[in-house]
Amino acid sequence: MGKKRILTGYRPTGRLTLGHWFGNLMNMRELQEEYEAYYFVADWHALTSDWQDTSAIRRYTEEMVLDWIAAGIDPAKATIYRQSDVPEVAELTMYLSMVTPMAWLERVPSYKEQREQITEKDLGNLGFFIYPLMQAADITIVKGDIVPVGEDQLPHLELTREVVRRFNNAYGDLLPEPDAVIAKQGARVPGTDGRKMSKSYGNAIYLSETAEETAKKVMSMMTDPARKRKDDPGDPDICPLHEIHKLVGDPDVIAEFDSCCRAGSCGCVMHKRKLVEDLNGYLAEFRARRAELAADPSAAWKVLEEGAQRVRPAVEELMGEVRRSMHVDAG
Ligand code: TRP
Numbered sequence: 001m002g003k004k005r006i007l008t009g010y011r012p013t014g015r016l017t018l019g020h021w022f023g024n025l026m027n028m029r030e031l032q033e034e035y036e037a038y039y040f041v042a043d044w045h046a047l048t049s050d051w052q053d054t055s056a057i058r059r060y061t062e063e064m065v066l067d068w069i070a071a072g073i074d075p076a077k078a079t080i081y082r083q084s085d086v087p088e089v090a091e092l093t094m095y096l097s098m099v100t101p102m103a104w105l106e107r108v109p110s111y112k113e114q115r116e117q118i119t120e121k122d123l124g125n126l127g128f129f130i131y132p133l134m135q136a137a138d139i140t141i142v143k144g145d146i147v148p149v150g151e152d153q154l155p156h157l158e159l160t161r162e163v164v165r166r167f168n169n170a171y172g173d174l175l176p177e178p179d180a181v182i183a184k185q186g187a188r189v190p191g192t193d194g195r196k197m198s199k200s201y202g203n204a205i206y207l208s209e210t211a212e213e214t215a216k217k218v219m220s221m222m223t224d225p226a227r228k229r230k231d232d233p234g235d236p237d238i239c240p241l242h243e244i245h246k247l248v249g250d251p252d253v254i255a256e257f258d259s260c261c262r263a264g265s266c267g268c269v270m271h272k273r274k275l276v277e278d279l280n281g282y283l284a285e286f287r288a289r290r291a292e293l294a295a296d297p298s299a300a301w302k303v304l305e306e307g308a309q310r311v312r313p314a315v316e317e318l319m320g321e322v323r324r325s326m327h328v329d330a331g
Contacts, residue, residue: 006035007144007178009042009083009135012060013050016067017204019189019197022247025071027148028078037078038142038311041065041304044083044090044134048127049118065300067207070290081307083138088319092137093130095322099166100133108132109155136160140175142314148181171325174318187247190240192221208290211280218276223268230267241268245275248282 008028016025031037041061047054061082069075083089105111111131115123135156139147147157157180164175188196191203198204205217223241227234236242236258245254253274260266293299323329 003034003036004145005038005143006031006146006148007038007040007139007142008148009040009045009138010064011042011046012057012064013046014060014199015063015206015208016071017189017197017199017206018244019191019204020067021071021207022187022189023150025068025073028068029072031148032074032078035146038144039068039073039078039080040086040138040307041080041082042138045131048125048131048134049114049121049123051125051127052122061304062300063208065303066290066293069300069303070286070293071207075303075306079307079310080303081311082304085304085308086141086311086315088315089134089137089141091319092141092322093134095326096133096136096140096163096167097130099170100163104159104162105129105132108159110152132156132159133163136163139178140164141318142311143176143318144178145176146181147178151182154180154182171322174321174325189247190243192217192240194222194238194240205279207283207286211284211287214280214283215276218279219269219272221272223271224261227261227264227268230269231264233264234261234268236261241271241275245271245278249275249278253278 010024028037028039032039041064043057043061046057046060050057065080068080073080111129114128132155136159138144139160147153149157157178161177164177167175191197191201192205193201193203195201195203205214218241221241224234224236224239226232239261242254242258242261245257257266257271257274261268261271320329
């Protein structure tokens, strides 16, 4: 038996942050060793919500690929491709739509929530409605066995499994039912204001920003709000500075900051300076590799082109079977 296939995709909606690094990238890097890995940029999925302004999607696609590779996702191990380079995904979405009751899509929780909560974008389009169905096509088109996802994506995986069962019932046992694995809970990384790190909160540290930009953000980070003066005792357990430092620093140094913070015998500014040093040190190799890659403007596109070629045989084989079983092949 060959290795199991793992597949995951991300929408190109911005540069990757330190939150992605500990939340996803480290996982992807580990999984590529164990599985036959397919990592793709879900640019069509980005269109579904950002159809009114699509101007950044290409740039974000490129940035995401550079971030992935500089972080150690290895194109020689994982197949890295762009969703829109596999147009059969659209064809398969259309076939899957035949067996999918509209009510199944209407009750997907992320759909309901986002329609209610996101008011600055018009999400009344059909493309956004079929988002989870296109995701089902992404997964089944390469016969993905395992999909590592965050908890929020579980309903999409459940929908995929239901659609697959209905499809197989109607047309024969063709598509595998994928299993979700909850991504090994990567560390939750706080942003500079203590909330979850997110580009939409404006509190993110980007992997590819400069050391100076990182320094500026860290120096203005929030710490324990009860520490007004530097001899006020603080609580490192509620301090985002400590939380990030634990991910990138030397445990002995962190333990020292922990105790002097509690005792009120060292100041936050000093701790910030140390975090700047450690965080920039931690990211230095990534940043150097990324700069090196970015020096060739076609680097990301070459990887995507090669990836698109590499998924092709699996895609063609599956689509041949699907068309045959639905009687839309040449006969
Ligand atoms: N829905 C995923 C997200 O928002 C992106 C995605 C699209 C995906 N297709 C996928 C993830 C297929 C896993 C498998 O993050």
